Amino acid sequence: MSKQEWLIGTRMPRVDSEPKVRGEVQFTADIKLPRMLHAKVLRSPYPHARIKSIDTTAAAALPGVKAIMTGQDTAGVKWGVFRYTRDQQLLPVDRVRYVGEEVAAVAAVSPEIAAQALELIEVKYEPLPAVSDIWESMADGAPQLHDDHPNNINVHVAIEVGDVEEGFAKAHLVREDVFTAPEDSYFMTEPYAVVANPRPDGSLELWMPNAAPHQKAKALSNALVMPLNKVIVRKVAIGGAFGGRSDVFPAEFITAFLALKTRRPVKLVYTREENSVATRQGHALFTTIKTGVDAEGRVLARDITCYMDGGAYSSTGPIATSVPFLCMEQTYRLPAVRYNGYRVYTNKPIGGMIRIHGRAFAGGVDLQLDMMAQELGLDPLQVRLRNARQPGDTTPTGSYVQSCALSQCIQQAAEAAGWADKYGKLPPYHGIGLGTNSVQTGFPLGIRGGSQAMIKFNEDGGATVMSGVVDNGQGNDNMLVQIAAEVLGLDPGHIQLISADTEATANDPGAYSMIATFAGGNAVLAAAEDARRQIFEVAAEALEAHVDDLVAQDSKVFVAGAPDKGLPVGKVIRMALIQGRPVIGTGSFTPKVDHRREWLSNPAGQLSETFSFGASVAEVRVDPETGMVELLGLWLAQDCGRALNPMVVEGQFEGGAAMGGVGGMLREEHRWSDTPRCLNPTFLEYKVPLACDMPPIENIIVESMDPTGPFGAKEAGMSIAMSAAQAIIGAVSNAIGAPVYDYPLTPDRVLRAIRAKQDGEKQS
Amino acid sequence: MQLPPMDYLAPADLSEALAAKARLGDEAVWLAGGTDLLPRAKQGIAAARTVISLKHLAPELSGVRVQDGRITIGALTTLKAAGEHPELSRRLPGLRDALASIGAETLQQSVGTVGGNLCADTRCLYLNQSPAWRAGLAPCFKLGGEVCHPGGASADRCRSVCQSDGAVMLMALQAEAQVASPQGQRTVALDELYTGKGETPLALQADELLTGVSLELGDDPLGTAYHKLALRGALDYPLLSAAAALWLRDGVVSRVRVALGAVYAAPLVLIDAVAPLVGQEPTPERLAQAARKAGGHAEPFLVDNVGADLQWRKDMVRVVVARALEQAVQRAKGGA
Numbered sequence A: 001m002s003k004q005e006w007l008i009g010t011r012m013p014r015v016d017s018e019p020k021v022r023g024e025v026q027f028t029a030d031i032k033l034p035r036m037l038h039a040k041v042l043r044s045p046y047p048h049a050r051i052k053s054i055d056t057t058a059a060a061a062l063p064g065v066k067a068i069m070t071g072q073d074t075a076g077v078k079w080g081v082f083r084y085t086r087d088q089q090l091l092p093v094d095r096v097r098y099v100g101e102e103v104a105a106v107a108a109v110s111p112e113i114a115a116q117a118l119e120l121i122e123v124k125y126e127p128l129p130a131v132s133d134i135w136e137s138m139a140d141g142a143p144q145l146h147d148d149h150p151n152n153i154n155v156h157v158a159i160e161v162g163d164v165e166e167g168f169a170k171a172h173l174v175r176e177d178v179f180t181a182p183e184d185s186y187f188m189t190e191p192y193a194v195v196a197n198p199r200p201d202g203s204l205e206l207w208m209p210n211a212a213p214h215q216k217a218k219a220l221s222n223a224l225v226m227p228l229n230k231v232i233v234r235k236v237a238i239g240g241a242f243g244g245r246s247d248v249f250p251a252e253f254i255t256a257f258l259a260l261k262t263r264r265p266v267k268l269v270y271t272r273e274e275n276s277v278a279t280r281q282g283h284a285l286f287t288t289i290k291t292g293v294d295a296e297g298r299v300l301a302r303d304i305t306c307y308m309d310g311g312a313y314s315s316t317g318p319i320a321t322s323v324p325f326l327c328m329e330q331t332y333r334l335p336a337v338r339y340n341g342y343r344v345y346t347n348k349p350i351g352g353m354i355r356i357h358g359r360a361f362a363g364g365v366d367l368q369l370d371m372m373a374q375e376l377g378l379d380p381l382q383v384r385l386r387n388a389r390q391p392g393d394t395t396p397t398g399s400y401v402q403s404c405a406l407s408q409c410i411q412q413a414a415e416a417a418g419w420a421d422k423y424g425k426l427p428p429y430h431g432i433g434l435g436t437n438s439v440q441t442g443f444p445l446g447i448r449g450g451s452q453a454m455i456k457f458n459e460d461g462g463a464t465v466m467s468g469v470v471d472n473g474q475g476n477d478n479m480l481v482q483i484a485a486e487v488l489g490l491d492p493g494h495i496q497l498i499s500a501d502t503e504a505t506a507n508d509p510g511a512y513s514m515i516a517t518f519a520g521g522n523a524v525l526a527a528a529e530d531a532r533r534q535i536f537e538v539a540a541e542a543l544e545a546h547v548d549d550l551v552a553q554d555s556k557v558f559v560a561g562a563p564d565k566g567l568p569v570g571k572v573i574r575m576a577l578i579q580g581r582p583v584i585g586t587g588s589f590t591p592k593v594d595h596r597r598e599w600l601s602n603p604a605g606q607l608s609e610t611f612s613f614g615a616s617v618a619e620v621r622v623d624p625e626t627g628m629v630e631l632l633g634l635w636l637a638q639d640c641g642r643a644l645n646p647m648v649v650e651g652q653f654e655g656g657a658a659m660g661g662v663g664g665m666l667r668e669e670h671r672w673s674d675t676p677r678c679l680n681p682t683f684l685e686y687k688v689p690l691a692c693d694m695p696p697i698e699n700i701i702v703e704s705m706d707p708t709g710p711f712g713a714k715e716a717g718m719s720i721a722m723s724a725a726q727a728i729i730g731a732v733s734n735a736i737g738a739p740v741y742d743y744p745l746t747p748d749r750v751l752r753a754i755r756a757k758q759d760g761e762k763q764s
Numbered sequence B: 001m002q003l004p005p006m007d008y009l010a011p012a013d014l015s016e017a018l019a020a021k022a023r024l025g026d027e028a029v030w031l032a033g034g035t036d037l038l039p040r041a042k043q044g045i046a047a048a049r050t051v052i053s054l055k056h057l058a059p060e061l062s063g064v065r066v067q068d069g070r071i072t073i074g075a076l077t078t079l080k081a082a083g084e085h086p087e088l089s090r091r092l093p094g095l096r097d098a099l100a101s102i103g104a105e106t107l108q109q110s111v112g113t114v115g116g117n118l119c120a121d122t123r124c125l126y127l128n129q130s131p132a133w134r135a136g137l138a139p140c141f142k143l144g145g146e147v148c149h150p151g152g153a154s155a156d157r158c159r160s161v162c163q164s165d166g167a168v169m170l171m172a173l174q175a176e177a178q179v180a181s182p183q184g185q186r187t188v189a190l191d192e193l194y195t196g197k198g199e200t201p202l203a204l205q206a207d208e209l210l211t212g213v214s215l216e217l218g219d220d221p222l223g224t225a226y227h228k229l230a231l232r233g234a235l236d237y238p239l240l241s242a243a244a245a246l247w248l249r250d251g252v253v254s255r256v257r258v259a260l261g262a263v264y265a266a267p268l269v270l271i272d273a274v275a276p277l278v279g280q281e282p283t284p285e286r287l288a289q290a291a292r293k294a295g296g297h298a299e300p301f302l303v304d305n306v307g308a309d310l311q312w313r314k315d316m317v318r319v320v321v322a323r324a325l326e327q328a329v330q331r332a333k334g335g336a
């Protein structure tokens, strides 16, 4: 951009904040439609069982029940993110694979009657042997969850670049360590909910919290065998996604099916427990990391084998199994690397993508580097800087890195935290740690990889922006409006946004894989520039000026430097209408990625057009008697390209630190009975942190000005969720003088590490 | 989750309330703040057709009174009102801390009551779940069945846990409950109020109401302390807790009581572990010795049913007891 921006980079209050604060915004569960029915789902009480029969007679006879569906009605229609992972029947016909899996559903005139009807459905099961952990599951002779996956291996990602063995042979120091973590969860504020409304024209409207309306619509159009333009996913306020709303669930299929069957609107609202158990959870991980470094701590080779508990079905399996590795290969320079990622089926809820992308992966990589630095007598900070990704590099699997300020992030976070005065100088049980990470801005998504936007004008000079980008709480709506307002010189209040509606908006990849700003923002930027050019062409004639000399600001068009002689935008729009040249701006953006890249068969080529990078420092005090960790401070730095709105970026940083660090690394984990049933599906027993648990935070925005991001922007916050977690591991291990290999860092795990160290010292 | 349909009564005064309860017996339950009862009702484990709200009794049954060396707390006193009572918080900082640690200020503190806290049901990771969650599990002892899911095959009784913070501290203070029924008033020591049986944790008759709790402050300087382990700063039941009440005369322990919370179906009073402290100066070594013994005594009682590693909780008994005792000594000596 040649001109100085007036709105981009400012702390403009989000366009959606006020109505949210006033409680006026409607979430899916708030939607009420005339004649609407209420649905409830009957779920499997067995981790693994054959469904012998389902008798719905008594339930159907209950007054108020309008429809019942079982797998028999849906012929076992299957869903999978990829053709080769289509392993989940949206309503199982004859077999259930985890406690909580959908078995039947009822639509009735009230939620109470629907719930009562569930109790009247008689299902006869034949329980089958179940597997609850990955080792059991992979063992020969274990019960097989899916016919075509021997030893229950759902996905195997195999990557090898460079000569790994040679790297180890040349290394000055080689370490191999194992890191583990159980499942974690998203705990979005809003539990999952769906409303489906069949319309007289044969179309079906749907509302649900989602991360990609166009993807939901496409999957449903396949499952329901309806044309895509008849399956309309509408915009609705969304209470969080965090990776847990990215794919398609039985809930929307069930609701849609019941609505079509009854020809009435149907609403299904999940309980908190259903949201935890029957949408997605983060994978449990078991990761072995072997790293070889030279005497200066430069990594020469790394070999990682990771086993992930995927639960009963594939979901985003190939992606989820790859992303932990990809984040790592983006962050650090690696001459030679080998990765074997195995996603293993078990009779547990389905694993999905979540924040840290493997606590026992990202955390392990950084902690091991710290340990090696210590063995070599080096400062971990220097070791990170020596290995840090640089702009112009190419990652091992072939992604060119067009912008990167990782080193600056590391340095600035360390400086703000007072690293030099603290590392190695703090009193016992007081420690400091550093985490570094990188995330993508999008994946190769084929025909759904690009975003398109449109802008039309009203005769008063106000504009309506149309974009497929969805806002699930992170501020995407504001991002779109802020970009359009900047380019068009309009007050944000003069811009109406239509977004995330598959009927009104064109294709968009969705708000996951951190692509919304990069693709959706760029598309709106292009549409706004197109509209502005059209406005300038009309105005140029009236002002007898050259198009290139015009500027749009304060709802006026004028020759640069002469705002007094300008024309109001509304007037230009009216002139354009009279002249038969109505202003409609269109724009699109398709990230430059290598579409031949495939998660399993070809993990090579440009993954994402650009990448964001971040570093966090944590300072902690550990109670040596209890193992309790007190978080004293977090310093969060990220290269987000450009902070379009620093206030929103800071919100993303703090949210990322709360989720990945304070929650994900210090408290949160799912616990299981031996059946296995999730023992803590609710907020009380699953320890999501509270405001009072948050430490002081310092946000450090680093701007590398990405050459192709909108105004230089990339992505904000996601890498902080990871680096904050990694920093806390480093800090706790630094505080107790011993590594902690098992996460989250609950007091029992920390105390065990303290004891292991003390035992070791006694023996030697 | 939805509240099941229940009848609702709101008697105007104590005698009307007692008469209603006597008439309905086990079919009815008292409703104070509802912060323990209503979540259980939603979970389908409150087993009551009628709730009898105590709201009109609040003027009669709330407030803190200090008189003749006794503190009496009305059963309907809210946690916040009790904890912030100047006299109570000055004399019994341990109780203040215990009450302040319950739930969160926004709900439990402002509507939850001291009586409700003392009468709150025991908790279980397998029982405090939705009916849908429990579907397919055989009914457990507490629901009239023959198994205990957290206890496993060898369990012959209910292994639910008392996680009431107030009960533990008041137990250490050797408080007494005042109980009313149509037959009149009686006083029950908390030691007797808690049965230790998960199935029926409280020794109250179906027609009885807890009207208050009171305790002797004693003549000697008293120090009280409450140490709670939890993973969050609020909205978190204890994973383990220790309450200590310790009286000093001329620098020597004249009386001491320690109780543990989140161990089993009742607060666990540790008598033998701390008995040797009486008549002695509370030196760090002696306190540590008592805490070590407490660990050994508590270990066989500890139930693995609160969502934290059992071995860690066993190891923590010594630590929480030591910390509670040390702070109680400090406070008895006039420290904060």
Ligand SMILES: Cc1cc2nc3c(=O)[nH]c(=O)nc-3n(C[C@H](O)[C@H](O)[C@H](O)COP(=O)(O)OP(=O)(O)OC[C@H]3O[C@@H](n4cnc5c(N)ncnc54)[C@H](O)[C@@H]3O)c2cc1C
Binding pocket: A684, B029, B030, B031, B032, B033, B034, B035, B036, B037, B038, B039, B075, B076, B079, B101, B102, B103, B104, B108, B111, B112, B113, B114, B115, B116, B117, B118, B119, B120, B121, B163, B164, B165, B166, B208, B209, B210, B211, B235, B236, B237, B238
């Ligand atoms: C999210 C959450 C967190 C919580 N955290 C904690 C915690 O950290 N520590 C803790 O101790 N508690 C905790 N609680 C439980 C509860 O909030 C407290 O125990 C509170 O003090 C209960 O008081 P109440 O007046 O709301 O009781 P209610 O729910 O009204 O009653 C509890 C039980 O006692 C009976 N009852 C009530 N009053 C009387 C009476 N006067 N006589 C006889 N029986 C009576 C009722 O019938 C019911 O069975 C938590 C609850 C929630 C929902």
